[in-house]
Amino acid sequence: MNSLEKAEHPAGLKRIAIEPVSRVEGHGKVTILLDAENRVHQVRLHIVEFRGFERFIQGRPYWEVPVMVQRLCGICPVSHHLAASKALDQVVGARRITPTAEKLRRLMHYGQILQSHALHFYHLSSPDLLFGFDAPVAIRNVVGVLQAYPEAAKRGVMLRKFGQEVIRITAGKRVHGTGSVPGGVNKCITPEERDLLVAGLPDVLRWADEGIALVAQLHGAHREAWDRFGTVRSNLLSIVRRDGALDLYDGVIRARDADGHILVDGIEPTAYGDLIRENVRSWSYMKFPYLQSLGAEHGWYKVGPLARLQNCDFIPTPRAEAARQAFAATAGGQIVHAPLAFHWARMIELLHSAEVIAELLDDPDLLKNDLMASGPRATTGVGIIEAPRGTLIHHYEVDAQDLVTQCNLIVSTTHNNQAMNEAIREVAREYLDGREITEGLLNHIEVAIRAYDPCLSCATHALGKMPLVVELLDATGALVDRRVRDAEQLA
Amino acid sequence: MTFTLDGHDIPFEPGQTVVQAALAAGHYIPHLCYHPEFQPHGSCKVCTCTVNGRTATSCTTPASEGLEVASETPEIQEIRRDLVQFLFTEGNHFCPSCEQSGDCMLQAVGYELGVVTGHYNPLFPNRPVDASHPDVLLDTNRCILCELCVRASAQIDGKSIFALSGRGITKHLIVNAESGRLGDTQLATTDKALDVCPVGAILRKRTGFRVPIGRRTYDARPISQVTVEPAK
Numbered sequence: 053m054n055s056l057e058k059a060e061h062p063a064g065l066k067r068i069a070i071e072p073v074s075r076v077e078g079h080g081k082v083t084i085l086l087d088a089e090n091r092v093h094q095v096r097l098h099i100v101e102f103r104g105f106e107r108f109i110q111g112r113p114y115w116e117v118p119v120m121v122q123r124l125c126g127i128c129p130v131s132h133h134l135a136a137s138k139a140l141d142q143v144v145g146a147r148r149i150t151p152t153a154e155k156l157r158r159l160m161h162y163g164q165i166l167q168s169h170a171l172h173f174y175h176l177s178s179p180d181l182l183f184g185f186d187a188p189v190a191i192r193n194v195v196g197v198l199q200a201y202p203e204a205a206k207r208g209v210m211l212r213k214f215g216q217e218v219i220r221i222t223a224g225k226r227v228h229g230t231g232s233v234p235g236g237v238n239k240c241i242t243p244e245e246r247d248l249l250v251a252g253l254p255d256v257l258r259w260a261d262e263g264i265a266l267v268a269q270l271h272g273a274h275r276e277a278w279d280r281f282g283t284v285r286s287n288l289l290s291i292v293r294r295d296g297a298l299d300l301y302d303g304v305i306r307a308r309d310a311d312g313h314i315l316v317d318g319i320e321p322t323a324y325g326d327l328i329r330e331n332v333r334s335w336s337y338m339k340f341p342y343l344q345s346l347g348a349e350h351g352w353y354k355v356g357p358l359a360r361l362q363n364c365d366f367i368p369t370p371r372a373e374a375a376r377q378a379f380a381a382t383a384g385g386q387i388v389h390a391p392l393a394f395h396w397a398r399m400i401e402l403l404h405s406a407e408v409i410a411e412l413l414d415d416p417d418l419l420k421n422d423l424m425a426s427g428p429r430a431t432t433g434v435g436i437i438e439a440p441r442g443t444l445i446h447h448y449e450v451d452a453q454d455l456v457t458q459c460n461l462i463v464s465t466t467h468n469n470q471a472m473n474e475a476i477r478e479v480a481r482e483y484l485d486g487r488e489i490t491e492g493l494l495n496h497i498e499v500a501i502r503a504y505d506p507c508l509s510c511a512t513h514a515l516g517k518m519p520l521v522v523e524l525l526d527a528t529g530a531l532v533d534r535r536v537r538d539a540e541q542l543a
Numbered sequence: 544m545t546f547t548l549d550g551h552d553i554p555f556e557p558g559q560t561v562v563q564a565a566l567a568a569g570h571y572i573p574h575l576c577y578h579p580e581f582q583p584h585g586s587c588k589v590c591t592c593t594v595n596g597r598t599a600t601s602c603t604t605p606a607s608e609g610l611e612v613a614s615e616t617p618e619i620q621e622i623r624r625d626l627v628q629f630l631f632t633e634g635n636h637f638c639p640s641c642e643q644s645g646d647c648m649l650q651a652v653g654y655e656l657g658v659v660t661g662h663y664n665p666l667f668p669n670r671p672v673d674a675s676h677p678d679v680l681l682d683t684n685r686c687i688l689c690e691l692c693v694r695a696s697a698q699i700d701g702k703s704i705f706a707l708s709g710r711g712i713t714k715h716l717i718v719n720a721e722s723g724r725l726g727d728t729q730l731a732t733t734d735k736a737l738d739v740c741p742v743g744a745i746l747r748k749r750t751g752f753r754v755p756i757g758r759r760t761y762d763a764r765p766i767s768q769v770t771v772e773p774a775k
Contacts, residue, residue: 113672
């Protein structure tokens with residue numbers, strides 16, 4: 053089968069550009085090359101953003117980094133905040149931070165996972181899943197969900213609110229706080245703050261259960277379509293706890309092949325550079341990571357909830373573990389590669405996050421004031437964390453004057469670059485090939501992208517209304533047809 | 544002896560300036576280069592008021608019987624906003640990642656005056672960070688040329704480590720070392736000059752963001768209240 057990455061004879065083909073698809077803290081576009089019979093010859097997801105954080109963090113003092121780099125994202129700033137802090141713990145010699153600091157960071161992180169997963173599923177993706185990919189755009193949005201499924205919509209809002217409260221209490225602000233610093237944290241929580249969160253837990257746990265039930269129900273109702281839509285086999289990568297348990301805050305790197313066989317395991321974060329290489333292609337600002345041992349062609353992988361749930365051996369909280377086993381049972385023990393299964397995995401992780409938050413809030417260490425650790429200085433720090441969308445790697449070099457000299461960030465969207473490209477190619481083969489372009493078709497492509505990364509769904513801007521411009525040009529580049537969605541903004 | 548400030552009678556002692564008497568009486572006049580421990584300087588102009596109908600810096604205007612001072616008029620506030628916006632756009636002030644955020648007088652005065660954007664085109668000057676001192680970071684990206692460090696180092700520390708060089712838009716902070724590097728000066732961590740910077744230009748290293756949001760100087764109350772009622 054044609055890979056659809058590069059057309060053999062691009063001259064003379066029609067080009068469709070979906071631009072902007074939307075953004076991952078920036079914008080992406082999809083280009084499709086078609087022949088006269090609308091047969092697909094090339095499909096690419098281009099990330100056209102250029103953020104530049106790796107460059108402009110150079111020359112800044114290291115203690116500024118956890119606060120500065122979190123500005124990469126408005127949805128998961130906590131992930132960047134903590135990944136940077138973990139890396140810089142090593143620079144300040146805090147090989148082990150205090151129990152209070154680690155538990156507060158974990159609380160912050162699982163609050164972030166919970167709110168981000170709720171945002172993605174209920175606000176961004178549920179309109180597609182509840183109404184159908186081809187449903188009229190007038191109802192296929194979060195307002196439509198509010199009207200047709202008020203309980204589900206309310207659940208999403210309230211879950212997100214709870215997660216944001218966890219972040220506010222631990223980081224000082226709901227978005228872009230300052231709670232974590234190299235070597236520890238800058239505050240503990242008060243008994244009043246703890247009690248406030250504890251009071252919300254029963255509802256949160258119930259809502260989390262209901263979210264899993266909803267996804268399972270949707271899967272059951274459209275099983276064949278869900279399992280096939282945009283499905284591409286690949287390796288899986290994530291960090292896991294040293295005993296193989298799911299751990300989203302800390303652990304060692306593990307990768308499995310598409311059939312579930314472990315490729316590498318127990319890799320320390322500091323050795324990520326030996327494990328992962330990044331490929332550059334001329335048509336995208338986003339690199340293409342792969343496992344060095346397998347090479348660029350076969351070494352690419354998925355990260356994120358679907359990878360994590362199948363990469364770990366078990367989930368160390370009972371309700372989420374039962375849900376994981378039920379999820380795995382539907383696939384008969386086979387590895388699931390369907391993009392839409394990300395939603396199911398995401399809801400299981402949401403429940404797991406709620407359970408972890410409950411455990412942490414019951415821990416008296418959270419109220420203690422032993423916040424900071426230090427030790428012999430180092431010049432290198434690598435921090436890896438499982439962000440809501442996948443494995444996030446921060447690597448810094450710091451000189452003797454405390455200034456950052458080098459920075460390498462591999463974010464989850466980057467890890468999933470090849471997988472997202474392959475998914476939309478699969479969708480294009482299935483739904484676009486030889487057919488007339490419709491708004492619903494465009495949404496199919498977006499649905500596949502959204503499953504991987506809600507930042508591409510314009511999460512902080514045009515919520516639920518991806519602005520899209522599709523232009524049909526002839527071989528000379530002349531405009532033949534143009535369709536605009538969200539016309540008021542873009543026309 | 545009194546003068547009036549926006550219609551309020553303000554008592555004063557002989558030798559006090561308008562801003563000193565106003566602050567002592569619990570009336571805030573925005574300012575940046577004024578500091579109660581140093582001779583008034585009159586350089587930032589943010590404390591500009593109308594004094595008997597003429598604009599003047601209230602930190603250098605001696606209080607005198609019968610003066611009529613207007614501070615919170617729309618015209619004066621507009622002048623102050625412009626001045627603060629000039630300061631924001633002449634330097635590189637990135638509050639979201641600045642460790643002085645919440646403790647910064649420039650930021651707090653900006654909030655006080657309702658500054659929501661820089662308004663003017665930013666100059667984005669190229670000002671390298673000087674991290675050569677083992678315990679102190681000098682980041683002149685944020686320097687507003689108030690000369691408080693210059694005055695503190697000369698008048699209290701007796702070292703004259705800091706000075707301003709250049710004129711007009713090229714004016715900049717320099718340090719007293721042949722190399723031009725802070726690490727080659729006699730600056731000590733006990734120097735007063737380290738504690739008077741109203742922005743984030745002179746910083747103790749490795750302490751950034753240790754104070755959580757909510758406990759910073761201007762988190763709970765605006766600078767107008769913190770300045771006149773610091774103990775609350």
